[in-house]
Amino acid sequence: MSNEKIVPKTLSGMMELLPKEQLKFEQIKSTLEEVYRLYGFLPLDTPVLEASSVLLAKAGGETEKQIYRFAKGDNDMTMRFDLTVPLAKYVAKNAGELSFPFRRYQIGKVYRGERAQKGRFREFYQADIDIIGDGKLSVLNDAEIPSMIYDIFTRLGLDDFTIRINNRKILNGFYEILSLSDKSQDIMRTVDKIEKIGKEKVIAELQLLEIEKEDCEKITDFIASTSNNSEAFDKLDMYLGKNEQYDLGVSELKTVIESIAMFGVPEKNYRVDLSIARGLDYYTGTVYETTFNRHPEIGSICSGGRYDELASFYTDRHLPGVGISIGLTRLFYILSEMNYIDEAYVAPCDVMILPMIEDTSYIIGLSAKLRRMGIKTQISTEGGKMKSRLNYANRLGIPFVIFVGEDEIASGNITLKNMESGAQAQFEVDKAAEQIITYVNGKKAAKIINLK
Amino acid sequence: MSNEKIVPKTLSGMMELLPKEQLKFEQIKSTLEEVYRLYGFLPLDTPVLEASSVLLAKAGGETEKQIYRFAKGDNDMTMRFDLTVPLAKYVAKNAGELSFPFRRYQIGKVYRGERAQKGRFREFYQADIDIIGDGKLSVLNDAEIPSMIYDIFTRLGLDDFTIRINNRKILNGFYEILSLSDKSQDIMRTVDKIEKIGKEKVIAELQLLEIEKEDCEKITDFIASTSNNSEAFDKLDMYLGKNEQYDLGVSELKTVIESIAMFGVPEKNYRVDLSIARGLDYYTGTVYETTFNRHPEIGSICSGGRYDELASFYTDRHLPGVGISIGLTRLFYILSEMNYIDEAYVAPCDVMILPMIEDTSYIIGLSAKLRRMGIKTQISTEGGKMKSRLNYANRLGIPFVIFVGEDEIASGNITLKNMESGAQAQFEVDKAAEQIITYVNGKKAAKIINLK
Numbered sequence: 091m092s093n094e095k096i097v098p099k100t101l102s103g104m105m106e107l108l109p110k111e112q113l114k115f116e117q118i119k120s121t122l123e124e125v126y127r128l129y130g131f132l133p134l135d136t137p138v139l140e141a142s143s144v145l146l147a148k149a150g151g152e153t154e155k156q157i158y159r160f161a162k163g164d165n166d167m168t169m170r171f172d173l174t175v176p177l178a179k180y181v182a183k184n185a186g187e188l189s190f191p192f193r194r195y196q197i198g199k200v201y202r203g204e205r206a207q208k209g210r211f212r213e214f215y216q217a218d219i220d221i222i223g224d225g226k227l228s229v230l231n232d233a234e235i236p237s238m239i240y241d242i243f244t245r246l247g248l249d250d251f252t253i254r255i256n257n258r259k260i261l262n263g264f265y266e267i268l269s270l271s272d273k274s275q276d277i278m279r280t281v282d283k284i285e286k287i288g289k290e291k292v293i294a295e296l297q298l299l300e301i302e303k304e305d306c307e308k309i310t311d312f313i314a315s316t317s318n319n320s321e322a323f324d325k326l327d328m329y330l331g332k333n334e335q336y337d338l339g340v341s342e343l344k345t346v347i348e349s350i351a352m353f354g355v356p357e358k359n360y361r362v363d364l365s366i367a368r369g370l371d372y373y374t375g376t377v378y379e380t381t382f383n384r385h386p387e388i389g390s391i392c393s394g395g396r397y398d399e400l401a402s403f404y405t406d407r408h409l410p411g412v413g414i415s416i417g418l419t420r421l422f423y424i425l426s427e428m429n430y431i432d433e434a435y436v437a438p439c440d441v442m443i444l445p446m447i448e449d450t451s452y453i454i455g456l457s458a459k460l461r462r463m464g465i466k467t468q469i470s471t472e473g474g475k476m477k478s479r480l481n482y483a484n485r486l487g488i489p490f491v492i493f494v495g496e497d498e499i500a501s502g503n504i505t506l507k508n509m510e511s512g513a514q515a516q517f518e519v520d521k522a523a524e525q526i527i528t529y530v531n532g533k534k535a536a537k538i539i540n541l542k
Numbered sequence: 543m544s545n546e547k548i549v550p551k552t553l554s555g556m557m558e559l560l561p562k563e564q565l566k567f568e569q570i571k572s573t574l575e576e577v578y579r580l581y582g583f584l585p586l587d588t589p590v591l592e593a594s595s596v597l598l599a600k601a602g603g604e605t606e607k608q609i610y611r612f613a614k615g616d617n618d619m620t621m622r623f624d625l626t627v628p629l630a631k632y633v634a635k636n637a638g639e640l641s642f643p644f645r646r647y648q649i650g651k652v653y654r655g656e657r658a659q660k661g662r663f664r665e666f667y668q669a670d671i672d673i674i675g676d677g678k679l680s681v682l683n684d685a686e687i688p689s690m691i692y693d694i695f696t697r698l699g700l701d702d703f704t705i706r707i708n709n710r711k712i713l714n715g716f717y718e719i720l721s722l723s724d725k726s727q728d729i730m731r732t733v734d735k736i737e738k739i740g741k742e743k744v745i746a747e748l749q750l751l752e753i754e755k756e757d758c759e760k761i762t763d764f765i766a767s768t769s770n771n772s773e774a775f776d777k778l779d780m781y782l783g784k785n786e787q788y789d790l791g792v793s794e795l796k797t798v799i800e801s802i803a804m805f806g807v808p809e810k811n812y813r814v815d816l817s818i819a820r821g822l823d824y825y826t827g828t829v830y831e832t833t834f835n836r837h838p839e840i841g842s843i844c845s846g847g848r849y850d851e852l853a854s855f856y857t858d859r860h861l862p863g864v865g866i867s868i869g870l871t872r873l874f875y876i877l878s879e880m881n882y883i884d885e886a887y888v889a890p891c892d893v894m895i896l897p898m899i900e901d902t903s904y905i906i907g908l909s910a911k912l913r914r915m916g917i918k919t920q921i922s923t924e925g926g927k928m929k930s931r932l933n934y935a936n937r938l939g940i941p942f943v944i945f946v947g948e949d950e951i952a953s954g955n956i957t958l959k960n961m962e963s964g965a966q967a968q969f970e971v972d973k974a975a976e977q978i979i980t981y982v983n984g985k986k987a988a989k990i991i992n993l994k
Contacts, residue, residue: 133565188560203615406547472643
């Protein structure tokens with residue numbers, strides 16, 4: 091074998107975590123899955139590779155530049171760049187076999203060949219939930235989705251967030267009322283900058299679009315934030331009766347906001363925000379963004395909305411839906427950078443058994459017994475000095491070590507060492523197991539994220 | 543928008559499941575993860591895309607033909623074709639940060655551009671576990687890994703299997719004793735066919751390799767199956783003292799077999815099988831294969847072994863390990879084809895709430911309450927006829943429906959319908975929840991696989 095070694099590098103833009111970080115990531119991912127399942131969502135797992143003709147049915151310009159596309163044999167293939175297009179394909183393909191409303195979640199890796207830079211990923215997890223109706227879908231679903239997001243974030247310990255909600259019908263109707271529909275895309279792009287550049291500069295830019303000063307004021311007043319939801323509805327009520335679409339949007343938004351409260355979400359965690367529009371063309375009703383109150387600079391960590399046609403590129407069937415997406419890799423990266431996940435329980439196992447004798451039969455039996463009790467157990471197999479073996483447990487953050495020697499085998503008890511406190515004493519196996527379980531349950535009940 | 547639709551097809555060779563099948567798959571996957579974690583294995587998640595130079599360090603011929611490789615910008619990239627090479631890269635790259643023995647599992651998709659045919663996949667899950675030592679690794683680990691496999695298969699309900707165990711040192715030593723080392727690769731390839739073509743034909747083929755008739759007999763006698771492990775060791779003992787490697791192999795195999803018993807694995811589920819060699823060159827000690835007793839034609843569903851050098855292409859560091867891999871997609875495909883997973887609990891939720899009134903506030907509160915109790919709950923949101931709404935629950939296999947109408951709201955009770963028995967009665971919410979939980983716990987405790 092040659093002695094020339096190949097450098098074991100990982101491609102840039104790929105998140106590859108060390109064990110402790112990986113365990114934190116897994117815990118966040120499991121929390122998402124647990125809540126998704128509680129709400130009756132089905133896990134879905136579509137291929138990473140799809141036919142380019144299918145995946146790029148709808149794509150254009152920017153998307154095409156960023157994709158990973160290649161040919162093999164007769165196949166022109168593309169790695170999925172989101173989970174929405176594969177969902178559309180799946181639902182169109184299997185519509186006859188599915189029951190609607192079809193509620194699915196998918197947590198999977200997607201690929202975008204973006205320019206690599208800190209905090210930008212080329213392979214990253216998205217966690218999507220969508221509810222797809224057949225021809226129609228009640229607006230109650232638009233309220234259930236942010237309620238799930240609330241459940242997820244609070245379970246994680248991340249309670250200082252705001253789900254911002256708007257309705258595209260309101261925006262479309264509003265610009266119709268002002269006879270500015272033809273400019274609405276440009277207007278939305280401009281007003282989106284209001285938090286960065288301020289109201290005066292936005293008005294100046296709007297005037298460049300040949301919009302009357304008076305209308306510019308109306309627009310910036312309309313999208314300006316309100317101190318609470320009831321104030322927002324007061325403002326919305328002022329334009330009622332002038333435009334059908336607008337009125338419908340306001341009515342939908344009212345239902346959504348009222349229903350979210352019924353789901354038990356505290357008012358501090360959701361807010362009507364008439365400045366939210368979402369870039370994507372295909373949202374047609376409710377739209378959501380979610381921000382950390384203490385880190386608005388991050389932008390939205392969880393966005394989505396209501397769309398009328400999920401799969402119009404594949405089928406004539408009218409499939410409206412509502413969904414939301416969490417950029418899980420990016421969210422994890424941000425939380426880690428801010429040291430918000432430092433206190434998570436990241437031991438690979440709950441206890442390590444350290445034999446002080448040659449005979450392994452008692453040790454092996456003990457490991458089997460502890461595992462049957464649900465205790466994550468590892469046997470220290472490599473011998474060596476006691477100190478280095480305890481160091482191993484310490485480095486991995488294993489909270490307990492069990493010693494078994496002649497004494498222990500004779501008495502049938504074991505010696506349990508709490509690695510945190512250093513306390514060490516003999517116990518019956520069941521009593522030791524109880525202590526371990528109590529400790530671990532405490533760790534599991536603790537929130538993973540700890541805002542500082 | 544154009545009316546020409548794109549056919550929503552999925553590429554051939556990709557497993558894409560309908561909801562019920564997906565739920566079965568997820569349950570099997572979770573069982574694997576649960577047991578891996580109980581044994582103190584860390585989850586690892588390496589990128590699907592790696593630099594071609596890294597991934598193909600060791601590959602040649604067949605592998606290169608089957609891979610998905612492409613360039614984007616300055617990067618020459620390949621989709622991983624197994625989880626072992628990425629593990630080697632990871633361990634070599636991060637050796638300074640890891641604690642050894644390093645115990646990791648990875649369940650992930652891998653890619654091979656094989657010719658598409660029934661039961662062959664181009665994108666499929668592998669579920670790998672490996673224990674990597676730094677310079678050395680106790681043979682006790684070689685026993686722990688098949689014990690985990692036993693735990694996994696029995697938890698799933700698949701108890702009619704045999705883990706076949708051999709040791710490459712025994713085979714290498716044996717062929718040295720016969721002075722046939724230079725022909726050992728050819729011999730192993732030939733004797734591998736013994737179950738298909740029979741002993742006589744194997745001997746005939748061996749003679750073509752210019753091996754004396756007497757040696758051919760010795761070889762076929764040696765690899766012939768024995769009725770139990772003690773008989774196998776009697777046969778192994780006959781050659782002891784002639785070759786150091788052989789003796790070491792026998793001693794390792796004895797330790798492994800004895801330790802597996804200590805882990806509580808019944809003797810019917812593991813067996814010394816001297817015909818097992820494993821194709822890969824890099825196994826150097828213990829080797830495993832696992833077969834269904836009633837379906838030997840499937841071949842091994844779980845294979846692996848001990849290797850001396852995990853990462854010699856990337857580092858001089860001596861990293862011996864032992865591991866095993868389950869071809870999860872293929873296993874699932876086989877179990878499904880045989881209708882062995884038909885009775886799994888595959889409801890997307892445990893209960894559907896069916897409102898018979900307009901006002902949703904009570905319904906929403908009830909859904910939140912049930913979910914807090916851990917009951918997977920869905921609200922029927924779309925209205926329509928009672929019959930079609932119950933059909934929806936039936937098609938999805940949802941076991942309970944709760945009706946809420948004026949009566950129920952007035953009394954504070956709900957009407958619970960058991961969809962299986964058709965029984966329907968009014969209960970307090972807590973009593974209804976209890977019934978649902980009892981039913982679901984029963985379903986969860988049942989094994990997923992039911993051999994017929």
